[in-house]
Amino acid sequence: MNILDTFADARLIENHRPWPRAIVTADGWRHAASQLAQGRWDLVALWGEQRAVHLAVRDPGANGFAVLTLECAGGQYPSVGKLHPPAIRLERTVRDLFGLEPVGLPDARPWLDHGRWDVQHPMGSREPALPMAVPYQFLPADGESLHQIGVGPVHAGIIEPGFFQFTAGGETIVRLEERLGYVHKGIEALMAGANIDRAIKLAGRASGDSTVSYAYAFAMAAEAALGIEAPPRAVWLRALMAEIERIANHLGDFGAICNDASFAIMQVQCAILRERVLRAANECFGHRLMRDCIVVGGVATDLDDAGIASLLQLMTDIGKRLPRLSELYDKTASLQDRTTGTGILSPELARQYASGGFVGRASGRGFDARKVIAYPPYDRIAFEVPMLEEGDVNARVWICIREIEQSASIIRQILEHVRQGPLRTGMTRPDEPREGAALVEGFRGDIFVWMRIAADGTIERCHLRDPSWFQWPLLEAAIEGNIVADFPLCNKSFNCSYSGQDL
């Protein structure tokens, strides 16, 4: 049964592609929250507008997607997070940015608003900020001999900022509470009113390590909205870039996780391979991270024969070296001792949070947008989605290793399939508001983009949902009962994006 069929009085919105969007009643909204809470549907995204909230859901059974909208008369709506905890941080964000109150939300604290902006509700009423920031209240932890360690927002390594409040009994972590939002740049507000070329560049700067995947998702949502299609060559080249990005990031993570267990040789070896990948990307597309290479309607740069040759050489090189590195990983007892059984994420939580990427797949949730939605060209590529049940650091490492192998195979297939042809389809002015959505598999998990394009072709509202939204909260759960010294290891094995979540 279609998701929307379960609503008695849903009003379908025209010009929303590729999935349906409907305006529902408050009762319909509560029904959706209850479906999520009962595990029948997955929460894909929850975001706001000036006078409405939107909820994107997926029905795993029927593999259907839908966007539900509730108009918020009186600036409030029934909380989804009250029944379904994965929505809590999303609703705190909607409240911070738009001033819409989720009635019944158990957590009254702000999330992205640290009391440092000049305005409150910057995308809603824009009232002047309170003269003094209210101190943030961390959740209490009671017990004998507990102590607290506050870490951040500036951390000891070359990483992004965030605050971690640990409560520990001796060495063992009893509770971790994250406080994020430090790198909130107001990207969605900057997108409003921007033309599409500027907006896709902003999307490509939501999380630098996923710059290809964000631009990819933005382009697909915009193309769905405008009813245009990228030419075949561009479709292949986009996937090529996305797989190069995936390999580069997984190599970085594999090395860095081992380094956090003091096994530096793996970091050195993986960093060499990663550098070769980035150099090949630069040779092929003119930018090491392939930033701004995907545009709405196609791609901005072409691949020549020299690029193809260097990619093939690189895949051979990785194919030769990776098995030796994974064997070294597997046979080093001191390293296995640190990663096996550490930071276990239960399959139940991964499923409840609809957690994507290697975090979900290491805990038994096999969702991969490339397979489930099979957006072109992945409908024409043979690949497997590796999955494990253990949910520990070791399982996440193995998913990364297996995904590098799969991506190398995908790259070879793409290079066989890709033919000469145009790189970009022209854009037309829509002349009426159009809406589009897309879900693209980045290295970290599925990235969701939703937008409404105004009649003049500018962005009226665009929402970007990073996979980290459904992974950060699970890190808090996975770390419980582990020792403080294993936090870097666990954190790296999740590798959530601060910037992608903070936006």
Next chain:
Amino acid sequence: MRNILLESLRGALTEPPPPADEEMLAELARALEQRARRRLGRSLAIRQIDAGSCNGCELEIHALNNAFYDLERFGLHFVASPRHADVLLVTGPVTKNMREALERTYAATPDPKWVVAVGDCALDGGMFAGGYACVGGVSIVVPVDLHIRGCPPAPLKLLQGLCALLSEVGTAKASALPVS
């Protein structure tokens, strides 16, 4: 393990040191004329601060430590605390939520210190300038000695900038500077 180590590292992966960038040298010379600098020799400790970056700059700063760029051969190394640092390497358009953390990190760094702003956002807020959430440019918050542009700057560009910094610090005549 020994074989893997030797195989990859044998031969010359490491790039030759790049010449210091002329434009950056000029910017540094101006900065140094204005502010007294004690001679430190060819060794600097760097503390990186993400003040709102998209994490692209961090990826390329990380790459400086790989075998190709091998930053430590220049006596440059990353440290975990601003209290150990000579140089603050700051990225991002400085979000309002990070402003105080940047100011406090700067205050915690002992003199003499240098600030290098990395990336187009760190120069003037880049694409994020003008929003409610960003201050826009590191120099609005702390004094900046050198800007390294790029989105993100490639490791070689970063290396050029840091080498320019080193050569200025290294050649600044102690006699020409006020004695404290």
